[in-house]
Amino acid sequence: MNRFNFTRNKIDALPTPNKGCMDMYYDSKVIGLSIRITSTGVKSFRVRKRIDKKYVPKTLGSFPDMTIKQARVEAIKTLSQFSSGIDPNKESRNKKIKGITLREVMDDYAHHKKNLIKDKTIRDYQIIFNGYLSEWKDKELNSIKRSMVEKKHRAIGTTSIYRANATMRLLRALFNFANGEYEDSDGEPIIQHNPVVKISLKKAWFREKVRTNIIHPNELKNWFDAVTSLPFHTANITHKNTSETVRDYLIVMLFTGLRPGEAINLKWGDIDFINNLLHIEDTKNHEEHTLPLTSYLMSILRRRKDESTGSVVFPGYNPNKSLVNSNKQVKKVIKSSGVKFLLHDLRRTFATYADSLSIQHSTIKRLLNHKEKDVTSIHYIQPSIETLRKPMQQINDYILEKKSGN
Numbered sequence: 551m552n553r554f555n556f557t558r559n560k561i562d563a564l565p566t567p568n569k570g571c572m573d574m575y576y577d578s579k580v581i582g583l584s585i586r587i588t589s590t591g592v593k594s595f596r597v598r599k600r601i602d603k604k605y606v607p608k609t610l611g612s613f614p615d616m617t618i619k620q621a622r623v624e625a626i627k628t629l630s631q632f633s634s635g636i637d638p639n640k641e642s643r644n645k646k647i648k649g650i651t652l653r654e655v656m657d658d659y660a661h662h663k664k665n666l667i668k669d670k671t672i673r674d675y676q677i678i679f680n681g682y683l684s685e686w687k688d689k690e691l692n693s694i695k696r697s698m699v700e701k702k703h704r705a706i707g708t709t710s711i712y713r714a715n716a717t718m719r720l721l722r723a724l725f726n727f728a729n730g731e732y733e734d735s736d737g738e739p740i741i742q743h744n745p746v747v748k749i750s751l752k753k754a755w756f757r758e759k760v761r762t763n764i765i766h767p768n769e770l771k772n773w774f775d776a777v778t779s780l781p782f783h784t785a786n787i788t789h790k791n792t793s794e795t796v797r798d799y800l801i802v803m804l805f806t807g808l809r810p811g812e813a814i815n816l817k818w819g820d821i822d823f824i825n826n827l828l829h830i831e832d833t834k835n836h837e838e839h840t841l842p843l844t845s846y847l848m849s850i851l852r853r854r855k856d857e858s859t860g861s862v863v864f865p866g867y868n869p870n871k872s873l874v875n876s877n878k879q880v881k882k883v884i885k886s887s888g889v890k891f892l893l894h895d896l897r898r899t900f901a902t903y904a905d906s907l908s909i910q911h912s913t914i915k916r917l918l919n920h921k922e923k924d925v926t927s928i929h930y931i932q933p934s935i936e937t938l939r940k941p942m943q944q945i946n947d948y949i950l951e952k953k954s955g956n
Contacts, residue, residue, distance in 0.1 A: 807900035
């Protein structure tokens with residue numbers, strides 16, 4: 551055994567072992583302290599102790615960043631822990647995992663959810679996190695208490711009850727994730743309680759109004775006039791193309807009832823021009839969605855296809871990437887028509903018109919791609935897509951009639 555009194559000069563003079571090998575040298579002043587030298591020349595102070603019939607090593611630090619004096623002090627402390635039955639490696643791991651911050655949990659949560667939910671949903675989570683939880687990002691998870699959560703919820707609620715509730719739902723999800731994801735060395739979860747639960751216990755969630763806004767039949771003419779005139783108010787050719795895209799995007803949503811995200815991400819491969827069908831695989835409820843398309847919709851899509859140089863139906867400046875933002879054009883439509891609406895209101899309008907035409911609710915569910923909960927419908931009834939063609943035409947004709955002012 552190579553044992554000597556550690557000094558800087560002696561350690562500096564130690565030779566570097568051959569490739570793939572390492573050498574160990576032992577301090578004669580503090581029994582149990584050693585220095586390991588690898589073939590790359592890295593020198594590390596270590597101690598080890600026999601626990602439960604096996605040697606447990608502990609690296610203290612690298613020489614010369616850690617001085618010999620510091621190594622000896624740390625070695626005595628660590629060996630004392632070993633003698634008391636404490637594994638310092640476990641202690642270090644426990645300390646690290648228990649000190650995990652909210653930002654680290656958010657990063658792990660986003661990575662875990664990457665292949666389980668849509669990229670847009672993850673981006674929405676990041677927006678909420680950065681907008682409302684950023685001041686807590688470096689806080690240890692266990693330092694976030696119920697009283698802090700209550701106060702944060704109330705504060706955000708003064709500007710937006712929807713954002714306040716959404717922020718707390720995200721925070722609750724992060725704590726639930728941490729409870730199942732992070733354990734100490736004994737296999738116990740580091741998070742025992744979810745502080746967001748107090749909002750539920752006190753029934754303090756803000757009551758959110760269910761949106762009921764639609765474009766009423768007597769508003770359709772003004773709305774359509776404003777939508778179809780979008781490109782004519784733009785001189786710049788690039789902006790004009792964008793306005794034409796938004797015009798067609800809004801019309802297609804109204805006539806199909808598609809969710810905004812589903813419509814904006816349509817690709818030409820989703821359109822069957824032979825059978826006049828639209829097929830979407832990536833939907834909100836993860837159920838594939840196929841719709842028959844009317845001749846009116848097909849005329850819009852054929853025109854766009856003839857003019858297209860890329861792969862997406864509603865492109866932005868890049869013909870192969872979907873339009874990112876239609877807010878500017880939507881505001882123009884609202885100002886010009888006097889009809890206030892959000893993109894999702896077009897889907898609600900489609901459903902409301904379908905109901906007013908006495909179309910069966912089970913059919914409306916299929917048109918909207920809402921999940922069926924009835925066991926018989928799920929397992930035994932497999933309806934043909936063609937049965938949706940007639941109700942789609944009914945809705946189409948109704949909208950065209952009302953947009954003409956009839």
